[in-house]
Amino acid sequence: MVTLRIRYTKTQYMKYLGHLELMKLFERVFRRHQYPLKFSEGFNPHPKMTFASPLSVGYATKGDLMEVILTEEMPIEKVLATTFPEGIEILDAKYIESKTSLMAGIDSSEYLINVELQTPISDLEGQFEHFLSQDAINYEKKNKRGQMRIIDAKAQIYKAKIIYEENGEFTLRCTLKTSSQGNLNPETFVKAFLKFCRQPEESALILVERLAMFDAAHKPLFDLIA
Amino acid sequence: MNLEGLLQRVEKPSRYIGGELNTFNKPLDDNTIRFCFAFPDVYEVGMSHLGMQIIYQLLNGVEDVFCERAFAPWHDMEAMMRENELKLFSLETKTQLGDMDVIGFTLQYELSYTNILNMLNLSGISLLSKDRHERDPLIVAGGPCAYNPEPLAEIVDMFFIGEGEELLIDFIDVYRHYKQRNIDKETLLRRCADIEGVYVPKFYEPQYNEDGTIQSVKTLDGVPEVIKKRIVRNLEDGFKLETMIVPFADIVHDRAMLEVFRGCTRGCRFCQAGMLYRPIREREQDSLVENIDKILSSTGFEEVSLTSLSTMDYSGIGTLVKKLVDKYEAKSVGVSLPSLRLDSFSIDVLKEIQKIKKTGLTFAPEAGTQRLRDVINKGVTEDDIESTFKSIFELGWSRVKLYFMIGLPTETMEDLDGIADIANLGTYLFKQYKPEYMKKSVQVTVSTSCFVPKPFTPFQWMAQSTAENFYEKIDHLKVKLNNKKVVYNYHDPKTSVLEGVFARGDRKLAAVLIKAYELGCKFDGWQECFNHDNWMKAFEACGVSTAFYTTRERQKDEIFPWDIISPGVTKQYLWLENTRAQDEIVTGDCRTDCKGCGVNNIIIGGDC
Numbered sequence A: 001m002v003t004l005r006i007r008y009t010k011t012q013y014m015k016y017l018g019h020l021e022l023m024k025l026f027e028r029v030f031r032r033h034q035y036p037l038k039f040s041e042g043f044n045p046h047p048k049m050t051f052a053s054p055l056s057v058g059y060a061t062k063g064d065l066m067e068v069i070l071t072e073e074m075p076i077e078k079v080l081a082t083t084f085p086e087g088i089e090i091l092d093a094k095y096i097e098s099k100t101s102l103m104a105g106i107d108s109s110e111y112l113i114n115v116e117l118q119t120p121i122s123d124l125e126g127q128f129e130h131f132l133s134q135d136a137i138n139y140e141k142k143n144k145r146g147q148m149r150i151i152d153a154k155a156q157i158y159k160a161k162i163i164y165e166e167n168g169e170f171t172l173r174c175t176l177k178t179s180s181q182g183n184l185n186p187e188t189f190v191k192a193f194l195k196f197c198r199q200p201e202e203s204a205l206i207l208v209e210r211l212a213m214f215d216a217a218h219k220p221l222f223d224l225i226a
Numbered sequence B: 001m002n003l004e005g006l007l008q009r010v011e012k013p014s015r016y017i018g019g020e021l022n023t024f025n026k027p028l029d030d031n032t033i034r035f036c037f038a039f040p041d042v043y044e045v046g047m048s049h050l051g052m053q054i055i056y057q058l059l060n061g062v063e064d065v066f067c068e069r070a071f072a073p074w075h076d077m078e079a080m081m082r083e084n085e086l087k088l089f090s091l092e093t094k095t096q097l098g099d100m101d102v103i104g105f106t107l108q109y110e111l112s113y114t115n116i117l118n119m120l121n122l123s124g125i126s127l128l129s130k131d132r133h134e135r136d137p138l139i140v141a142g143g144p145c146a147y148n149p150e151p152l153a154e155i156v157d158m159f160f161i162g163e164g165e166e167l168l169i170d171f172i173d174v175y176r177h178y179k180q181r182n183i184d185k186e187t188l189l190r191r192c193a194d195i196e197g198v199y200v201p202k203f204y205e206p207q208y209n210e211d212g213t214i215q216s217v218k219t220l221d222g223v224p225e226v227i228k229k230r231i232v233r234n235l236e237d238g239f240k241l242e243t244m245i246v247p248f249a250d251i252v253h254d255r256a257m258l259e260v261f262r263g264c265t266r267g268c269r270f271c272q273a274g275m276l277y278r279p280i281r282e283r284e285q286d287s288l289v290e291n292i293d294k295i296l297s298s299t300g301f302e303e304v305s306l307t308s309l310s311t312m313d314y315s316g317i318g319t320l321v322k323k324l325v326d327k328y329e330a331k332s333v334g335v336s337l338p339s340l341r342l343d344s345f346s347i348d349v350l351k352e353i354q355k356i357k358k359t360g361l362t363f364a365p366e367a368g369t370q371r372l373r374d375v376i377n378k379g380v381t382e383d384d385i386e387s388t389f390k391s392i393f394e395l396g397w398s399r400v401k402l403y404f405m406i407g408l409p410t411e412t413m414e415d416l417d418g419i420a421d422i423a424n425l426g427t428y429l430f431k432q433y434k435p436e437y438m439k440k441s442v443q444v445t446v447s448t449s450c451f452v453p454k455p456f457t458p459f460q461w462m463a464q465s466t467a468e469n470f471y472e473k474i475d476h477l478k479v480k481l482n483n484k485k486v487v488y489n490y491h492d493p494k495t496s497v498l499e500g501v502f503a504r505g506d507r508k509l510a511a512v513l514i515k516a517y518e519l520g521c522k523f524d525g526w527q528e529c530f531n532h533d534n535w536m537k538a539f540e541a542c543g544v545s546t547a548f549y550t551t552r553e554r555q556k557d558e559i560f561p562w563d564i565i566s567p568g569v570t571k572q573y574l575w576l577e578n579t580r581a582q583d584e585i586v587t588g589d590c591r592t593d594c595k596g597c598g599v600n601n602i603i604i605g606g607d608c
């Protein structure tokens, strides 16, 4: 048995696939390309696949990671030649030894967030700086029991910068915590800022794209096991 | 807001994006015939439909045709589309349906008709055929409900009767002249009316008697008086589906499907499909195995279902299933059968499948007593039921689902009690025959649907029960099915009554349909969307009585709205079967012994 790690994109219309839909698609594409899949035991066997920190529906990615267990190695050229529906592409693939789980290694993700507003925010940069320099950047989140909790995002924001602004549209590049010990959803982050600016958040169109994932030492996760 | 904005907000956006494996995106030029296959229900339902998959691959196999798809948007999407003035679009290229050449609706059930109106309206296309212009898309329709096209005759320009594989190609050959502007729309319609299997309603004018029944049908411009259905004579020579679109969303039937035969020889008297799809035509076993391999390797599906009206009747089903199970077990590809017969042979086949996956078991005795099963010609005996229960429980199943119909012709309370007897027999036999290791307790689920008399069946003359009557029967069953191990589900009678109206409906219903749509009716087949009050208001506003269509017993010689169509089975044969039903006489399987239903002479011109 071998573990194949794959870095893939999910862009264009494919970003609208939900996580379960994405998993089913990968399984079928793998079957279609005759991957020697390892199946779980039992009455309802399924292939063993793990997706690192799955994205919400509507988010694109320039390089997410997944792993699949195969019964034997399949040539990497063949893996790279695997065809998906337009919008999904395998960028890189390699066999890994490491026993540590994919999820455990992740600490943060870098995103490009595009925001379209009905009316522009005046002094956007200044406001953003203000927003970030608060003592606490609070937002509300439902916990597992469905109760609302106040969470401080301050420690979950590693980097954040406005890189483009025109009329009511602006683009943010930011690195946010993505781990099992804390996770800041990029849309939540933007909405907290819009709230801070007293902007209606409902009418804003927020498009999110993940650029990369990093470990705690801020190394790109895929390269780490080169 | 643009489409992107809508997709960011809508529930289940994957319903609207297209781009699945094995879809097409063809380069367009002036001569490309753009056909939109429109399914009047949500993606998950439409994509489960084998006919859609066949037509999509068939039409896209024609060089100058580009077939795309559209489904009914769910309420949330529709509201946002209307708010943002976005028209209904095709999944493949996001083209507005108004810019298509042809929009083809499939008519799978009567309760989807309001969705057709809604989809036309969302496309900015006039609902009535006569209000549409020369260059508006041509609206065509096919599928089982097209056998009684009359309720939609004023809305749809042209109906395709029967199997589409050859018929659609004939249609495209004529349409090409229109596309190249050699002929006008009127000529297009007239020429299509001469294609066997095509019904163009504008050339047919029903004349009515005072009581609302049909006196005669006037044909215009020399079109054929009766439209005969089209079939593919030999499935091995015809178009074979060798790949399928692989859906994203979790659809109803999310698996490879392979049709092992068409038609059915059992002759159940309530079953419209059994009459419509005659004669029986089987595929060859080796060819099927090869075909499945092609589908699986181009789709990656993890399950294949062998479909037909009654798959257990396929001549080589035992060996076919064994071959497939042996071949795919290691690859963890499951084999499934949509329905099982109540007999020992089915159980043997089941044992094979069980090696891979333990699927739920469903059987359809349809009626509770031998007498009533004889009336409907359902060839299942009490022994069959008993021995089936014994075998499945011995094999370790503990859950079984049983389908019955209520409101069947000649039904009495005794027949309903028979349903409870069968359910109780199941729970009793479980205790006697379950294996030692079995810890689970038994669950027998009884599901009843309300009988709807359909055109081209021996019961097409019969009255349908009233909703009140159905409710009484359901209440009776609720009391009788008091066994704690038995679960009772029933289908709502009100929707079955509406289905009954449209199933045997005529052109007068177009006004009602449009009125109901204007009052907000859509997705009528979805229990939570069905609005009975609005429908009743629509009937009232149009001065149309539902009883005329449902509870009225028809005379032997009444001319039916659907008599302009011929599925090959003659009206005389259906009447004969009707009288045999009254006399409780069964008619045997016609596989070995022809009963003279007419399909041989009318459709084939030779033996079946």
Ligand code: SF4
Residues within 6 Å of the ligand: B265, B278, B279, B280, B590, B591, B593, B594, B595, B596, B597, B598, B599, B600, B601, B608
């Ligand atoms: S013509 Fe005879 S064999 Fe053919 S379908 Fe009818 S009854 Fe059956």
